[in-house]
Amino acid sequence: MVRAVREQGLTHAEAAARYGVTRQWVHTLVRRYDADGPDGLTPRSRAPKTRPGTTSNAVRGRILALRVQLVADGADAGPATIAWHLEQEGYRAPSTATIRRVLHAAGLVTPAPRKRPRSSYxxxxxxxxxxxxxxxxxxxxxxxxxxxxxxxxxxxxxxxxxxxxxxxxxxxxxxxxxxxxxxxxxxxxxxxxxxxxxxxxxxxxxxxxxxxxxxxxxxxxxxxxxxxxxxxxxxxxxxxxxxxxxxxxxxxxxxxxxxxxxxxxxxxxxxxxxxxxxxxxxxxxxxxxxxxALPKATPTGPSRSEWRSRADRVDKDGKVTIRYAGKLRHLGIGRAHAGTPVLLLIHDRDITVSDSNTGEIIAEHTIDPSRDYQPRKHDRRQR
The missing domain is CATH 3.30.420.10 (Ribonuclease H-like superfamily/Ribonuclease H)
Structure with a gap:
């Protein structure tokens, strides 16, 4: 194409039409030939002169240092966490995908192909x-x-x-x-x-x-x-x-x-x-x-009382046993009632004990959660 212009006298437009290229490309080749001779026609790199999106060596080094430091501290050391730490230190953090590529290139990521994907949960x-x-x-x-x-x-x-x-x-x-x-x-x-x-x-x-x-x-x-x-x-x-x-x-x-x-x-x-x-x-x-950042939720249900009953028999020591708040509590009834079948009516901490045969109330208690043995109410008043 250069010889067609310089030796055959074709214009740039005529040479472009003959060889099926743009007129601008012919102009570029002729200009290179005039400046550097045949060497000016060798293929040149098309890579951009600058890469503004390239991660700098300083950021790459900090990414790797943070990974090592976080792992040693027993902390999460994934790309999202590293990006957060970079921002806290004043760096312009690259994307998590870029951070992941940096870690992979340095051999700091252990593949986990059998790990269940998050999207499946x-x-x-x-x-x-x-x-x-x-x-x-x-x-x-x-x-x-x-x-x-x-x-x-x-x-x-x-x-x-x-x-x-x-x-x-x-x-x-x-x-x-x-x-x-x-x-x-x-x-x-x-x-x-x-x-x-x-x-x-x-x-x-x-x-x-x-x-x-x-x-x-x-x-x-x-x-x-x-x-x-x-x-x-x-x-x-x-x-x-x-x-x-x-x-x-x-x-x-x-x-x-x-x-x-x-x-x-x-x-x-x-x-x-x-x-x-x-x-x-x-x-x-x-x-x-x-x-x-947000207001706090509060309970929406009413407080719920516990109502239940239980049949039992007073033991030889004059006591019956119930479970309250996960612990066994011993209710004092009195030795005079040993062997008596009783019905316990329980409302939260209040318990009424009656003789199953006669229906007579023989003891009342209010549970004291701090103690195992629970004396009758009138016994507490006497004390």
């Missing part, structure tokens, strides 16, 4: 804070190998860790104490969601009896109690997933020597989880930010 989430609290008990080990339990409460909407505490083993009254403290601190929730452990519910107990202490507390505040289907932990999926985060964080630290040391770790974790860790489900806000 049916998810639900409370619309407001305090609309639903999830509670559960998991376990950890001390340095001596002793197994201890951890009780935690999580707000379903914001994922705020309301409370977390450790004990050798949790009983019903201990769970009631924790829930009472939370109601005083945050107000009563609209509902709770737990598994079917006896510290939460007696609905699947082998021997049916009174409500447990946790159930009584919820009923007294008009709080709706929800329990997951037995053998289906996905119902409590949020708190089960939370336990993975908790144990990964604890696993990055030495085992505590005592329960007190473990409690210090849990308190530190609670502060980090609530105020320093962004959550994907809350638009990368911290749980504390999500919890304080």
């Amino acid at each position: 049916i998810r639900f989430q409370a619309e407001l804070p305090n609309e639903c609290w999830q509670a559960d008990i998991t376990h950890w080990h001390l340095a001596s190998g002793t197994r201890v339990e951890i009780l935690d409460f999580l707000d379903d909407h914001s994922r705020l860790l309301l409370d977390i505490r450790a004990a050798p083993a949790f009983t019903g009254p201990m769970v009631v104490t924790a829930m009472t403290e939370l109601i005083s601190r945050y107000g009563p929730p609209m509902s709770t969601l737990t598994d079917n452990g006896l510290v939460f519910t007696t609905r699947l107990a082998r021997h049916k009896g009174a409500r447990g202490g946790f159930e009584k507390l919820l009923a007294g505040h008009g709080i709706t109690q929800k329990n997951g289907r037995p053998g289906h932990p996905q119902t409590q999926g949020k708190i089960e997933r939370f336990h993975q985060t908790l144990k990964r964080w604890l696993g990055a630290r030495p085992l505590p020597a005592t329960i007190e040391d473990l409690q210090e770790l849990l308190t530190e974790f609670q502060d980090w989880y609530n105020t320093q860790r962004p959550h994907r489900s809350t638009s990368r806000r911290t749980p504390e930010q999500a919890y304080t």
